Amino acid sequence: MYLPDFDYYAPPDLSEACRLLREFGSRAKILAGGTDLLHKMKHEEFTPEVIISLKNLSALREIRSEPGQDLLIGALATQNEIANSSLLQEKYRSISEAAWNMANNQIRHMGTIGGNIVNAVPSADLPPILIVLGARITLVSTEGERTVPLEEFFLGVHKTVIRDDEILTQVIVPAQTTTGSTYIRFGLRKSGALAIAGVAVAVTMEGEICRSARIVLAAAAPLPLRARQAEQVIVGQRVTPGLLEQAGLAAAQESRPRSSIRGSTEYRRDLIRVLTRRALHKAIQKEHI
Amino acid sequence: MAEVLTDSGQRKYHLINLNVNGDTRTLAVKANALLVNVLRDQLDLTGTKKGCELGDCGSCTVLIDGKPVNSCLVLAVEAEGHEITTIEGVSHNDKLDGLQESFLENAAVQCGYCTPGMILAGKALLTHNPHPSEKEVREAISGNLCRCTGYVNIVKAILAVAEKTAPEEGEQA
Ligand SMILES: Cc1cc2nc3c(=O)[nH]c(=O)nc-3n(C[C@H](O)[C@H](O)[C@H](O)COP(=O)(O)OP(=O)(O)OC[C@H]3O[C@@H](n4cnc5c(N)ncnc54)[C@H](O)[C@@H]3O)c2cc1C
Ligand code: FES
Numbered sequence: 175m176y177l178p179d180f181d182y183y184a185p186p187d188l189s190e191a192c193r194l195l196r197e198f199g200s201r202a203k204i205l206a207g208g209t210d211l212l213h214k215m216k217h218e219e220f221t222p223e224v225i226i227s228l229k230n231l232s233a234l235r236e237i238r239s240e241p242g243q244d245l246l247i248g249a250l251a252t253q254n255e256i257a258n259s260s261l262l263q264e265k266y267r268s269i270s271e272a273a274w275n276m277a278n279n280q281i282r283h284m285g286t287i288g289g290n291i292v293n294a295v296p297s298a299d300l301p302p303i304l305i306v307l308g309a310r311i312t313l314v315s316t317e318g319e320r321t322v323p324l325e326e327f328f329l330g331v332h333k334t335v336i337r338d339d340e341i342l343t344q345v346i347v348p349a350q351t352t353t354g355s356t357y358i359r360f361g362l363r364k365s366g367a368l369a370i371a372g373v374a375v376a377v378t379m380e381g382e383i384c385r386s387a388r389i390v391l392a393a394a395a396p397l398p399l400r401a402r403q404a405e406q407v408i409v410g411q412r413v414t415p416g417l418l419e420q421a422g423l424a425a426a427q428e429s430r431p432r433s434s435i436r437g438s439t440e441y442r443r444d445l446i447r448v449l450t451r452r453a454l455h456k457a458i459q460k461e462h463i
Numbered sequence: 464m465a466e467v468l469t470d471s472g473q474r475k476y477h478l479i480n481l482n483v484n485g486d487t488r489t490l491a492v493k494a495n496a497l498l499v500n501v502l503r504d505q506l507d508l509t510g511t512k513k514g515c516e517l518g519d520c521g522s523c524t525v526l527i528d529g530k531p532v533n534s535c536l537v538l539a540v541e542a543e544g545h546e547i548t549t550i551e552g553v554s555h556n557d558k559l560d561g562l563q564e565s566f567l568e569n570a571a572v573q574c575g576y577c578t579p580g581m582i583l584a585g586k587a588l589l590t591h592n593p594h595p596s597e598k599e600v601r602e603a604i605s606g607n608l609c610r611c612t613g614y615v616n617i618v619k620a621i622l623a624v625a626e627k628t629a630p631e632e633g634e635q636a
């Protein structure tokens with residue numbers, strides 16, 4: 175399998191990358207790990223005239239915490255770097271676990287968090303857990319930079335608010351008031367299979383009472399779907415097994431999964447019911463795992 | 464950035480230095496040349512196989528800076544400045560590496576198509592974790608499909624090498 179022709183640039187720094195992107199606009203594509211982009215180019219789903227590689231921008235690989243308690247994940251951090259980061263394992267195991275459970279070992283060494291977000295497919299594993307934790311992203315262009323809540327980034331399959339001239343540089347995970355979070359996904363195999371359904375949950379518990387809950391579903395709609403009905407079922411309530419089942423049913427009802435070779439709409443809905451219940455149970459019992 | 468040459472047909476070639484198995488090779492490649500094809504077709508390193516060409520099967524696995532990646536999803540121009548190890552770089556002076564011997568001893572090879580990728584995935588694991596558990600071995604080869612062996616003997620072969628090397632201080636055998 176071969177790739178269509180294109181011109182290739184590997185700018186030395188971010189400002190040159192932005193300048194090139196400005197020059198070529200919609201004719202160019204950014205290359206990070208390439209696991210989505212080259213895949214699509216082999217099928218001629220995308221045929222960019224120009225590829226701008228971020229390979230020299232090593233500053234965008236860093237994972238660090240800020241004095242203000244925000245945690246910053248560079249857009250080029252790979253899935254395995256996120257899975258193995260001691261900082262993330264300590265503070266947000268739920269994020270490193272989500273990265274660890276996706277794709278396969280080789281792909282995890284190549285695929286980046288930035289690519290997983292900008293690619294914008296419903297089965298992507300990192301956006302749901304980042305959204306429930308209130309993550310924001312930084313988008314940079316020659317015009318300057320802006321910060322967007324990740325929840326407002328997605329518009330549909332392959333559709334986001336990113337402009338043709340913008341580069342995603344980092345993901346910001348704010349200091350939490352939530353007490354627990356987790357992401358559970360189900361694929362047909364443990365390795366190398368996309369999620370047929372996934373559920374991310376973050377809750378704030380006060381004793382047995384759930385003070386706040388955020389639930390986001392993967393592979394349940396054209397974009398990561400906030401399950402607001404399910405959230406309403408448990409917020410302000412004393413948590414019981416029956417209540418978690420009700421929340422699962424609500425999430426299943428408000429989900430809009432499509433039928434595909436990997437799973438029918440009905441099957442995915444039932445998975446969402448079960449996974450929502452399990453994810454809530456886990457986040458309520460434990461911490462950010 | 465690497466020098467770009469243009470031929471009479473206006474095709475552009477990037478002049479790159481690829482560090483493969485310890486040797487630096489200077490090559491002119493088109494931007495769209497995939498690492499797997501450059502290794503096989505330009506450098507005659509045909510030990511690296513092509514199966515799915517989409518990142519699913521792992522038969523094209525090479526190590527880049529010691530990490531296993533799928534060379535069917537890497538541009539050759541992207542690999543410049545990194546150390547690439549292919550299956551040809553695992554044995555030294557015509558003598559098989561311990562892991563390769565172990566694959567033979569444990570009958571971990573049938574048709575052999577997945578073997579180069581399996582061995583490189585195994586090498587990468589053993590280099591940073593010389594005494595892995597069975598679970599860690601299975602996770603390390605999770606990106607490598609084998610249609611013949613059922614994996615049992617492959618896992619055995621990797622674990623057998625781990626057993627032969629003495630555990631480091633403080634490490635559980
Ligand atoms: C075999 C296989 C299994 C997979 N399994 C999973 C899985 O289980 N779960 C999952 O979620 N995904 C999976 N994927 C998809 C993919 O690996 C991930 O989405 C990965 O994180 C993409 O990152 P990348 O760096 O490779 O992106 P690239 O392919 O480099 O880029 C993807 C898109 O994002 C754009 N882009 C990338 N970085 C930036 C940036 N910083 N700024 C602006 N635009 C940018 C590119 O232009 C391109 O359009 C799998 C892929 C393969 C091939
Ligand atoms: S040929 Fe590269 S992963 Fe299958």
Ligand code: FES
Pocket residue numbers: 571572573574575576577578608609610611612
């Ligand atoms: S030995 Fe035939 S594919 Fe593994």
